[in-house]
Amino acid sequence: MKRDNDYQFETKAIHAGYVSKDHGDSLTPPIYQTSTFTFSSIEQGANRFSGEESGYIYSRLSNPTVTILEERIAQLEEGDAGLAFGSGMAAVSAVLIGLTKANDHILCSKGVYGCTFGLLQMIKEKYNIGHTFSSLNTREEVLSNINENTKIIYIETPINPTMRLIDLKMVVKIAKEKGIKVVVDNTFSTPYLQKPLTLGCDLVVHSATKYIGGHGDVVAGLVVGDSETVRFIKKTAQKDIGGVISPFDAWLLIRGIKTLAVRMDRHCDNADKIVEKLKTHQKIKEVYFPGDKSHPDYEIMKNQMKKGGGLISFEIKGDYEETVRVVNSLKLIPIAVSLGDAETLIQHPASMTHAVIPEDVRVKMGISNQLLRLSVGLENWEDIWRDIEQALG
Numbered sequence: 001m002k003r004d005n006d007y008q009f010e011t012k013a014i015h016a017g018y019v020s021k022d023h024g025d026s027l028t029p030p031i032y033q034t035s036t037f038t039f040s041s042i043e044q045g046a047n048r049f050s051g052e053e054s055g056y057i058y059s060r061l062s063n064p065t066v067t068i069l070e071e072r073i074a075q076l077e078e079g080d081a082g083l084a085f086g087s088g089m090a091a092v093s094a095v096l097i098g099l100t101k102a103n104d105h106i107l108c109s110k111g112v113y114g115c116t117f118g119l120l121q122m123i124k125e126k127y128n129i130g131h132t133f134s135s136l137n138t139r140e141e142v143l144s145n146i147n148e149n150t151k152i153i154y155i156e157t158p159i160n161p162t163m164r165l166i167d168l169k170m171v172v173k174i175a176k177e178k179g180i181k182v183v184v185d186n187t188f189s190t191p192y193l194q195k196p197l198t199l200g201c202d203l204v205v206h207s208a209t210k211y212i213g214g215h216g217d218v219v220a221g222l223v224v225g226d227s228e229t230v231r232f233i234k235k236t237a238q239k240d241i242g243g244v245i246s247p248f249d250a251w252l253l254i255r256g257i258k259t260l261a262v263r264m265d266r267h268c269d270n271a272d273k274i275v276e277k278l279k280t281h282q283k284i285k286e287v288y289f290p291g292d293k294s295h296p297d298y299e300i301m302k303n304q305m306k307k308g309g310g311l312i313s314f315e316i317k318g319d320y321e322e323t324v325r326v327v328n329s330l331k332l333i334p335i336a337v338s339l340g341d342a343e344t345l346i347q348h349p350a351s352m353t354h355a356v357i358p359e360d361v362r363v364k365m366g367i368s369n370q371l372l373r374l375s376v377g378l379e380n381w382e383d384i385w386r387d388i389e390q391a392l393g
């Protein structure tokens with residue numbers, strides 16, 4: 001299907017970026033499992049390298065299966081162009097390293113993915129690219145943390161695992177006044193629930209390992225933005241650092257994306273039901289879910305997201321030992337990090353994803369020893385709840 005903005009999300013998820021007659025009339029996109037491509041003559045090779053003739057050269061630069069995926073995610077995020085990577089972190093690092101130089105500064109939402117936190121430390125130490133963490137929850141909070149070297153505002157919303165949201169339109173307004181690029185990690189929401197580019201943000205990054213792939217069988221990353229910025233990242237950080245995706249993994253994502261809308265609806269509906277149950281259970285102290293009316297950022301959710309998402313954080317009444325006992329009593333729900341899979345997954349941030357953060361800092365961030373994060377899967381919600389209820393009992 002050629003670009004056609006009249007088609008809705010669900011249709012684009014299945015057709016965008018693929019024209020079967022260009023691929024031997026194959027209904028499903030083929031996997032071009034090749035490292036390199038042949039030229040008919042020296043002249044043709046020279047023209048491909050100079051860009052005078054379009055066409056493939058070598059699979060670190062581009063590959064037809066990967067191209068289909070890149071065009072599909074670009075259309076779903078409503079951006080000009082997409083880029084695929086071998087992991088979410090390859091995507092994040094290509095963007096942050098690609099768009100900054102020594103002495104630049106990155107303003108970052110308080111609470112980012114652990115390895116993004118690690119990357120920020122590394123580029124500070126090695127290249128003196130500084131960063132500041134901020135709640136970004138008021139205009140003053142954003143403005144007071146910008147300096148003349150700030151090149152990027154990097155945002156995760158919802159924030160893991162506290163589930164607070166950031167008002168993207170508010171941040172974009174300030175960033176535009178100051179000429180700063182806004183980059184959003186849209187892993188938790190996917191373009192089905194939230195489209196940062198339509199709100200004025202400049203780039204979206206994804207760990208496609210999560211909801212986009214959706215089946216827990218691939219590690220991959222994606223970037224979407226305007227053609228000029230995407231081409232720049234493609235020709236610099238992606239080409240020369242080389243964190244590209246394999247054709248097979250690209251194919252798995254193309255396959256996963258076909259059902260993205262259907263899956264997201266079910267993830268969200270199941271999460272709504274589980275939240276209702278958790279909120280009335282006497283062993284639960286607090287539930288953090290942006291789709292819940294009592295959530296402090298519920299209004300922001302209404303403005304920038306379609307639904308509340310499939311991730312719930314909650315606190316158990318009791319101490320660390322009690323939390324361990326509950327989690328270890330689960331029978332159906334596996335204990336695992338990652339999220340967005342068909343299987344419901346539970347993890348304990350204090351001892352897993354956020355274990356490296358000193359306890360006092362961690363607790364101030366809202367991550368207590370009793371906090372659990374649930375990635376609600378696609379099982380029957382009553383079965384999911386039955387497992388949680390028996391473990392709480």
Ligand SMILES: *Cc1c(COP(=O)(O)O)cnc(C)c1O
Pocket residue numbers: 087088089090092113115156160185187188206207208209210219220221
């Ligand atoms: C998992 C994750 C990443 C990193 O992605 P990988 O595919 O594991 O490299 C980045 N950001 C968020 C929000 C994530 O959940």
